[in-house]
Structure formats: C-alpha cells, structure tokens
Amino acid sequence: MLAIMGAMDEEIELLLEGLQGREDLTRPGVTLYRGTLDGVPVLLTQSGIGKVNAAMTATYLLQEGATRVIFTGVAGGVHPDLRVGDIVVSSDLVQHDVDVTALNYAPGTIPGEASSWAADEALRTVALEAAGEIEGVQVLEGRVASGDQFIASKEGVRRLRETFGAACAEMEGAAVAQVCAKAGVPFVVIRSVSDTADHDAQVDYRTFMPRVARHAKQVVRGMLARL
Numbered sequence: 470m471l472a473i474m475g476a477m478d479e480e481i482e483l484l485l486e487g488l489q490g491r492e493d494l495t496r497p498g499v500t501l502y503r504g505t506l507d508g509v510p511v512l513l514t515q516s517g518i519g520k521v522n523a524a525m526t527a528t529y530l531l532q533e534g535a536t537r538v539i540f541t542g543v544a545g546g547v548h549p550d551l552r553v554g555d556i557v558v559s560s561d562l563v564q565h566d567v568d569v570t571a572l573n574y575a576p577g578t579i580p581g582e583a584s585s586w587a588a589d590e591a592l593r594t595v596a597l598e599a600a601g602e603i604e605g606v607q608v609l610e611g612r613v614a615s616g617d618q619f620i621a622s623k624e625g626v627r628r629l630r631e632t633f634g635a636a637c638a639e640m641e642g643a644a645v646a647q648v649c650a651k652a653g654v655p656f657v658v659i660r661s662v663s664d665t666a667d668h669d670a671q672v673d674y675r676t677f678m679p680r681v682a683r684h685a686k687q688v689v690r691g692m693l694a695r696l
C-alpha cells in the first residue's frame with residue numbers, strides 16, 4: 470500500500486479532503502488515515518514536525534503495510550537557482566544536524582549508518598513527471614538536507630550547500646529515508662520551496678507556506694494518476 474506523509478496541517482489537509490472511505494487508525498501520538506485517493510488505496514498521515522515525529526510515524530506506516538512512501542511538504546531553498554514556489558524532488562537525503570566529527574566521522578554521518586539515503590528511482594521519475602505538469606514552477610532534482618533546525622541565515626545556507634551539496638532544507642525527510650531504507654521500502658520526498666532559508670525565511674515561510682503547499686499536493690495527485 471502507498472503511504473503519503475506530511476509534517477503539517479497545510480501539507481496534508483488538501484489530500485485528506487479527497488480521501489474516500491476514510492478509516493482512522495489511532496496510534497500513540499499520531500493518526501493514520503486509510504482510504505482511497507483518486508482510486509488508489511493509500512495510508513495518509515500528518516507526522517508533526519521534526520525527525521523524531523517523522524521516524525516514529527514512518528515506523529507506524531510500515532507496520533501498517535506501507536510498501537512505498539511519499540513525503541510531501543515545504544522546504545527552505547538552498548540551491549541558488551531556487552525561488553519560492555519551485556519544487557525539489559529528492560535524489561538522496563542527509564541529516565545535516567548529525568555531528569560525530571569529533572570521532573572522525575564525516576559531517577552528517579551516524580556511526581554504523583549510511584552517510585546519505587537514495588530515494589527510489591521509479592518514484593523519483595514519476596514525481597518529476599508530475600511536477601513538470603505544474604505551470605510556472607521550476608523543478609529540481611537534488612539532495613534534501615534534514616535536521617531539527619529551521620534554517621534562516623546566509624551562513625546556514627552556505628554550510629548546507631558547501632558541506633552537503635544540498636538543494637533544500639527541511640526537518641523530516643532524511644528520518645523517513647533512514648527508516649524506509651532499513652526496511653527496504655522505496656521512498657521519495659517532494660518539497661515546494663516556501664522560503665530561501667536566509668534572513669527573510671521566517672516571514673517568507675509564514676506568507677508563502679499555505680500557497681506553495683498546494684504545489685506539493687498537486688505533484689502527489691499527479692503521481693497517483695501514474696502509479
């Protein structure tokens with residue numbers, strides 16, 4: 470079964486409105502919604518913000534039988550070409566806030582774990598096709614950097630670009646990636662850019678987030694038509 474996750478209300482409510490035959494599955498800290506979206510059986514859920522919520526919710530989804538996972542939402546643009554409203558499809562994901570460099574591990578590397586997690590090739594292709602249908606937005610395939618931090622400075626952007634080669638910054642994707650990779654379940658992260666993670670990020674985020682969240686939703690529906 471296909472699972473669709475988002476972190477916040479705005480990212481999930483547009484999809485929840487279209488869910489047919491909805492059944493609510495209550496789990497500690499989160500509710501999973503089972504039903505049919507555009508004729509496709511899905512599990513839909515709002516994880517809450519941050520890597521812990523994302524990992525916990527991804528685990529529940531896998532226990533419930535998810536065989537593919539799409540994470541959708543907004544992000545701060547880090548690649549210099551990205552503008553508000555543009556879309557990033559994950560090539561791979563890193564956890565930029567992991568720091569075991571004192572023990573000689575590369576920035577972002579958890580000892581004993583991969584240093585990045587590659588998104589599924591087939592889901593990426595479908596996401597890129599669906600995103601390409603949205604007019605007036607640039608679509609970029611690139612590395613998604615996740616951490617329990619809202620990035621809002623030029624220095625923060627520079628670090629993510631120079632250390633990790635990140636295209637965008639968000640707070641959940643790589644946690645979902647880590648859980649899915651352990652289970653061998655394919656996943657992809659689709660993010661629309663709500664801000665450019667610099668000193669205007671807080672204001673831009675509040676202004677544009679509800680608007681650009683629609684783009685991510687459109688990509689998911691475009692993917693459903695192709696899956």
Ligand code: ADE
Pocket residue numbers: 543544545546618619620621638639640663664665666667670674
């Ligand atoms: N989500 C949207 N904008 C973000 C930012 N600037 N940093 C982290 N997560 C975000």
